[in-house]
Amino acid sequence: MKLNADILSLKYMGSKKAEVLNETGIFTIADLLEHYPRRYLDRSTISYTTDLQKDMQATVVGKVTGTQMRRGRRRAYFEMVVADERGFLKCRWFNGAKWIQKRFKKGDLVAVSGKVDFFGGFQMVHPDFDLLSEDGSNPINTGIVVPLYPSGQKLQSAGLDSRGFRRLMKPLIESLNGKIQEFLPQAILEGQKLIGLEQAFRNIHFPENLDELKQARRRMKFNELFFMQLLLAIRRQGKEETVKANRYTGYGDYLTSQYGKLPFELTDAQKRVMGEIWDDLRSSHPMNRLLQGDVGSGKTVISLLSAAIAAGNGYQSAIMAPTEILAEQHFKNAVRFFEGTPLRVTLLTGSQTAAQKRELYKAIREGYYHVIIGTHALIQGKVKFEKLQLVVIDEQHRFGVLQRGELLEKAGEADVLVMTATPIPRTLSMTIYGDLAVSIIDELPAGRQKILTRKVDVHTLPKVYDFIRDELKVGRQAFVVYPLIEESEKIDLEAATQGFEKLAVHFKGYKTALLHGRMKSEEKDGIMQAFSRNEIQVLVSTTVIEVGIDIPNATIMLIENAERFGLAQLHQLRGRIGRGEHRGVCVLVHRKPNEDSLDRLNIMVETRDGFKIAEEDLRIRGAGDIFGTRQSGLPALKIANILYDGDILKQARQTAFDLAKADPHLRKSDHKNIRAVILDKYAELSTLAGIG
Numbered sequence: 001m002k003l004n005a006d007i008l009s010l011k012y013m014g015s016k017k018a019e020v021l022n023e024t025g026i027f028t029i030a031d032l033l034e035h036y037p038r039r040y041l042d043r044s045t046i047s048y049t050t051d052l053q054k055d056m057q058a059t060v061v062g063k064v065t066g067t068q069m070r071r072g073r074r075r076a077y078f079e080m081v082v083a084d085e086r087g088f089l090k091c092r093w094f095n096g097a098k099w100i101q102k103r104f105k106k107g108d109l110v111a112v113s114g115k116v117d118f119f120g121g122f123q124m125v126h127p128d129f130d131l132l133s134e135d136g137s138n139p140i141n142t143g144i145v146v147p148l149y150p151s152g153q154k155l156q157s158a159g160l161d162s163r164g165f166r167r168l169m170k171p172l173i174e175s176l177n178g179k180i181q182e183f184l185p186q187a188i189l190e191g192q193k194l195i196g197l198e199q200a201f202r203n204i205h206f207p208e209n210l211d212e213l214k215q216a217r218r219r220m221k222f223n224e225l226f227f228m229q230l231l232l233a234i235r236r237q238g239k240e241e242t243v244k245a246n247r248y249t250g251y252g253d254y255l256t257s258q259y260g261k262l263p264f265e266l267t268d269a270q271k272r273v274m275g276e277i278w279d280d281l282r283s284s285h286p287m288n289r290l291l292q293g294d295v296g297s298g299k300t301v302i303s304l305l306s307a308a309i310a311a312g313n314g315y316q317s318a319i320m321a322p323t324e325i326l327a328e329q330h331f332k333n334a335v336r337f338f339e340g341t342p343l344r345v346t347l348l349t350g351s352q353t354a355a356q357k358r359e360l361y362k363a364i365r366e367g368y369y370h371v372i373i374g375t376h377a378l379i380q381g382k383v384k385f386e387k388l389q390l391v392v393i394d395e396q397h398r399f400g401v402l403q404r405g406e407l408l409e410k411a412g413e414a415d416v417l418v419m420t421a422t423p424i425p426r427t428l429s430m431t432i433y434g435d436l437a438v439s440i441i442d443e444l445p446a447g448r449q450k451i452l453t454r455k456v457d458v459h460t461l462p463k464v465y466d467f468i469r470d471e472l473k474v475g476r477q478a479f480v481v482y483p484l485i486e487e488s489e490k491i492d493l494e495a496a497t498q499g500f501e502k503l504a505v506h507f508k509g510y511k512t513a514l515l516h517g518r519m520k521s522e523e524k525d526g527i528m529q530a531f532s533r534n535e536i537q538v539l540v541s542t543t544v545i546e547v548g549i550d551i552p553n554a555t556i557m558l559i560e561n562a563e564r565f566g567l568a569q570l571h572q573l574r575g576r577i578g579r580g581e582h583r584g585v586c587v588l589v590h591r592k593p594n595e596d597s598l599d600r601l602n603i604m605v606e607t608r609d610g611f612k613i614a615e616e617d618l619r620i621r622g623a624g625d626i627f628g629t630r631q632s633g634l635p636a637l638k639i640a641n642i643l644y645d646g647d648i649l650k651q652a653r654q655t656a657f658d659l660a661k662a663d664p665h666l667r668k669s670d671h672k673n674i675r676a677v678i679l680d681k682y683a684e685l686s687t688l689a690g691i692g
């Protein structure tokens with residue numbers, strides 16, 4: 001038996017079953033083996049009917065003692081009575097009753113799972129169900145762990161419900177017997193305390209007890225995470241083999257002098273990060289570093305100090321921001337920072353005229369400018385540098401993970417610093433930025449003002465407006481943010497435009513302006529600049545102000561329909577205030593929140609810790625939703641979960657990186673099976689990683 005053989009080569013596989021399996025992406029025996037159970041039943045996960053309580057999530061195993069179509073008030077429904085040794089439970093299906101009816105007959109042993117209701121007796125509505133053994137014996141009572149397989153209507157109609165899969169898997173697993181090729185070397189298996197691959201397949205499908213199951217699941221998760229990390233490790237190793245032509249001889253003339261002119265001292269975290277960057281710069285291989293720091297932690301100054309070192313060694317720096325507003329803000333900061341030096345700073349954006357650009361291109365190519373700041377106009381084909389050695393990419397998540405690849409490609413041998421304010425859990429950054437070294441600023445500058453966060457019902461708005469007026473009176477400014485400006489979604493949303501008109505009247509005597517994504521960028525810039533000069537006091541906007549903007553005099557952040565935003569986004573928005581000497585107030589206005597959204601808003605009220613917020617956000621939305629695994633160019637995960645399997649991820653990462661270091665091209669005989677798996681299973685991705 002070959003694992004990559006077609007499932008049709010299995011004696012007991014009918015063509016109809018095979019066809020349906022193909023439709024769900026199962027073609028080979030290996031695919032079938034990796035169709036892991038979604039859940040397992042054993043005594044510890046099952047409740048007796050006498051232990052049920054209203055609203056609990058429970059699984060009950062028992063015999064079907066009665067089935068019946070009943071007349072409901074509006075339509076017929078299917079009712080089934082399940083009895084265990086101690087009592088009974090009713091199950092009801094209002095949808096698909098006809099189809100469900102055919103699944104069960106009296107005497108079947110079933111497992112039903114769902115939320116328990118009380119309606120003159122305990123019942124479950126539309127429970128998940130599985131048919132267990134047919135010979136009438138109850139495997140659970142004999143201490144067996146029963147696998148439940150993922151299935152759907154299509155698979156079920158081809159006989160492939162959980163029971164069907166068990167019948168298919170049992171002989172397959174029994175026939176494995178020495179046919180599964182182990183790919184991990186003995187040393188790794190022992191070092192990581194992993195069970196062998198064949199045993200893992202056997203026990204993940206038919207564990208004898210929960211401990212066996214745990215070991216099997218750990219091995220399978222390790223496999224997935226190991227290969228993902230190995231691809232990243234090999235990619236990184238490749239970069240580390242590159243040798244820079246441009247070397248650094250020292251800090252140069254500008255670092256110390258410009259640092260001395262800053263109005264503040266760096267925090268310890270900032271100093272540590274500068275040390276890490278300096279070590280990278282002076283090494284003979286290009287820097288590939290991710291700088292993670294919560295909003296307001298002071299990343300900009302790190303990029304400028306790094307540019308000062310580059311300039312001091314005779315090299316150009318490019319600093320790239322995702323929006324024109326931000327690029328302009330960086331440009332102003334840079335001009336101020338380099339004041340008093342002979343260094344020249346310029347700004348390159350998409351909205352400049354062709355003639356302006358042509359002139360800039362020429363000056364950049366001839367080395368007239370030392371620090372070039374811009375949007376992605378910076379990396380467009382025509383821009384050539386004289387001696388580019390430092391590339392800083394700010395607010396990276398806005399560019400998308402794929403674009404980062406493109407940028408790095410252009411950067412060639414340059415030192416690359418990627419800065420992001422999206423605080424993501426360490427385990428996640430290991431996956432999406434797994435080929436970058438990571439620095440973290442985990443400390444805010446001292447003397448940061450408190451931000452008070454309140455969630456309020458829409459009826460409290462008049463009071464909130466009074467409070468805003470008081471703040472305006474003493475010279476402060478306010479942001480008011482609305483979620484969308486789409487006509488079609490206006491059903492229960494107060495669009496920013498309407499809000500603006502209302503607020504303009506409400507705050508008569510102060511200047512109110514509207515900012516949204518559909519405006520031309522000059523128009524947006526004009527408004528932002530006026531706001532930063534305090535010529536506008538109330539800025540009504542959609543989420544275009546989300547990232548990076550630094551206006552210390554703004555102290556109020558009012559967010560309408562806050563329940564519509566993701567937590568990460570709310571955190572970014574709130575990060576716009578509390579940046580100066582005055583206390584900030586963030587008001588989250590909700591309209592029709594459900595329990596979930598109130599929970600999320602409560603997290604915002606309780607903490608300002610970006611990492612905590614990000615973790616909650618991920619838990620609620622799921623990692624895939626935020627970063628899209630497909631986008632990341634990494635293998636999809638079937639069983640491992642980067643949020644919950646952090647420990648295994650760390651072990652797999654360490655193992656993979658050690659291996660890539662010792663044998664970057666997987667040439668040793670001990671590693672030939674690993675190499676074979678990569679070429680077979682991860683062929684597309686392996687070219688990316690430079691094997692093959």
Ligand code: ADP
Binds near residue numbers: 579
């Ligand atoms: P972010 O990390 O969100 O990009 P910024 O770089 O915009 O943060 O910095 C936020 C503010 O903090 C800026 O006004 C900056 O000048 C200031 N800042 C940066 N580092 C320090 C420090 N060590 N002490 C005091 N203020 C600082």
Ligand code: MG
Binds near residue numbers: 299300394548
């Ligand atoms: Mg920033």
